[in-house]
Amino acid sequence: MPQLPVARRCGALIMSLVETQDMSIRIGGHVALRNVDFAIDAGEIVTVVGPNGSGKSSLLRAIVGALKPHSGTVKRQAGLRIGYVPQKLQIDETLPITVQRFLDLPGRRGRAAKHQALRRVGAEELFERQMFALSGGQFQRVLLARALLDNPQLLILDEPTTGLDQPGSAALYRLIEEIRRELNAAVLMVSHELHVVMSSSDRVICLNGHVCCHGTPDIVASAPEYRALFGTGTHGALALYRHDHDHTHEHENHEGCTHA
Amino acid sequence: MLDDFLVRAVLAGIGVAIAAAPLGCFVVWRKMAYFGDATSHAAILGVALSLAFSLPLVSGTLAVALIMALVVTSLSGKGFAMDTLLGVMAHSALAAGLVATSFISDVRIDLMAYLFGDILAVAHADLAVIWIGAALVTAVMAFRWSPLLTATLNADLAHASGIDPKREQLVLTLCLAVVVAVAIKVVGVLLIVAMLIIPAAAARPLARNPESMAVGAALIGALSAFLGLRMSYVYDTPTGPSIVCAAAGFFILGLMLGRFRVRAH
Structure with a gap:
């Protein structure tokens, strides 16, 4: 089944940032x-x-280009700027490197850009830290x-809150959300924190070796495939989502599409 | 000036120290010490082969070191327990080399010279080989420094920046083979890894950035070569091991200074 983004299904002629x-x-x-x-489309x-x-x-x-597909294709928009935060990046104590030097990899940046x-x-105070x-x-x-x-058009974050405590990860998700709004960048992330997923994503892709189900959070949450994987009472995530309608979910531009 | 064997020895030692420094940093960062052992121990087999076929020493050692490095690289990440595999290969290669040299009856070879180096016997041609090799490796390291560093930090991060970590690994592997081939005369196969690791480790506590660690390692390596030669000359000690002892002294000094600096903060 073709899993085109909502914008496409609505008939808008927007080239996706990345398409597999x-x-x-x-x-x-x-x-x-x-x-x-x-x-994934711009801003999603x-x-x-x-x-x-x-x-x-x-x-x-695969989207970043670190894995080559065995079959099928990955198409990135020409000149697409991707900002990538990998999972499990560890810097060993044997390798001395300051934060500002790290920001210079692989290419040198201006001091002002790094500060900004x-x-x-x-985290500006970390500039010279190891x-x-x-x-x-x-x-x-x-x-x-x-x-x-x-200045990425697409931010890719692989479990960005691994190893953080609850307040720390909440703060990081808030930050990601703010940045996305500022840059109008699309965000593609892996997360285990279902309540965050349900409250802040435009779309959810549920994977289990293949795409189990996908769609807006409420559609995915009620999908039998999703329930089979996560159960109905996972950390109260679904309940949390369903009763949390007093704030907006940035679904505005999609409204009337998915439920049509 | 180059006619003085001591001057040639010092220049050879400094050449190897400079080439080994940045490479040694990567060996430390990527935890490739055993990899270096396997490559350098294999070089003794190269010595035996060059003598058997009357080839220049550097060609045989370079060829065998390259083959070993490539074999190890291709086996890595294929589900083998790396330290066991490298342990097997490093020592088998050394043993095979020693056995092979025993078959060469028509050439009297001084095995000790290849195991521990014979820096005082460095001839003009050797010096040229060492400096060409060292210049080559240093140039490659300087040219590929950023991609190498990025790939060392994280393979996926490298991919995302359009860097192929496999290719960077290959660059390091090739450089390692070259350093082994040129350093064999200076410190011998058993102590090449020491010249890679000890100066880098000695520079670590004093460094804040990768570049300063590499430069520090080069200075410490060159100083060690100089001091080791001096010690060897004055006390008549074996030269290669003396150089390594001097480097070990710097390592201890670095540790103490590092402690002091941490406390001062």
């Missing part, structure tokens, strides 16, 4: 993902959920700052 067609990925002989049709927040080993990171890595990116994520000495939250902010340096 019937993409399958193998890692070491094992099929990590099969027949994935996926696309799309969250990928799924159990461990369901191919979430593989999807992101750090200020944007509320990377290995940062706390989990500080580290994620620096990674986010690095991803912002290119």
Whole structure:
């Protein structure tokens, strides 16, 4: 089944930022993902959920170009600027590197641009600090700052709140949301925090080796495939979503499309 | 000036120290020490082969070091336990090299010279080989520094920036083979890894950035070569091991200074 983004289904002629067609990925002989049709449009927040080993990171890595599809295609818009925050980046103490030098990789940046990116994520005081000495939250902010340096059209975040406590991850998600609004960038992220997913995503893709189900959060939450994977009472996430209608969900531009 | 064997020895030592410094940093950062051992121990097999076929020493060692490095690279990330595999290959290569040299009966070879180096016997041609090799490796490292560093931090991050981490790994592998081939005369196969790792590790506590660690390692390596030679000359100690001892002294000094600096903060 073709899983085109909402905008496309509405008939708008917008070229997606990234589009995969019937993409399958193998890692070491094992099929990590099969027949994935996926696309993301400018300004959208799309969250990928799924159990461990369901191919979430593989999807992101294929979009970034770190994995080559075994079959099918990945099409990126020409000249697309991607800001990428990988999962599990660790900097060992054997490698001395200051935050500002880290922001210079792989290409040198102006001092002002580095300061500005750090200020944007509320981490300007870390400029001369050693990377290995940062706390989990500080580290994620620096990674986010690095991803912002290119003024990305698409931010790709692989479990950005891994290792953060509840307030820390809430703050990071707020920051991501703010940045997205400022840059009008699309965000594609993997998250395990279902209540966040449900409240802040435009679309949710539920993976389990293939695309189980997809759509707006409420559609996915009520999909039997999703319930089979996550149950109905997962951390009260669904209940939380369903009763939390007193704020807006940025669905405005899609309204009347998906439910038509 | 170059006619003085001591001057040639110092120049050879400094050449190797400079080439080994940035590469040694990557060996430390990427935890490739055993990889270096496997490559350098294989070089003794290269020595045996060059002698058997009357080829220049550097060609045989370079060829075998390259083959070893490429074999290890291709096996890595294929589900083998790397340290076991490298342990097997490093020591098998060394043993095979030693056995192979015993078959070469018509050439009297001084095995010790290849195991521990013979820097005082560096001839003009050797010096040229060392400096050409060192210049080549240093140039490659300087040229590819940023992509190498990015790939060392995280493979996916490198991919996202259009850098192929496999290619960067190959660059390091090739450089390692070159350094092994040129350093064999200076410190010998058993101590090449020491010249890679110890100066880099000694520079670590004093460095704030990757570049300063590499430059520090080069200075410490060059100083170690100089001091080791001096010690060897004055006390008649074996030269290669003396150089490594000097480097070890800098490592301890670096640790102490690093502690002091941490406390001063």
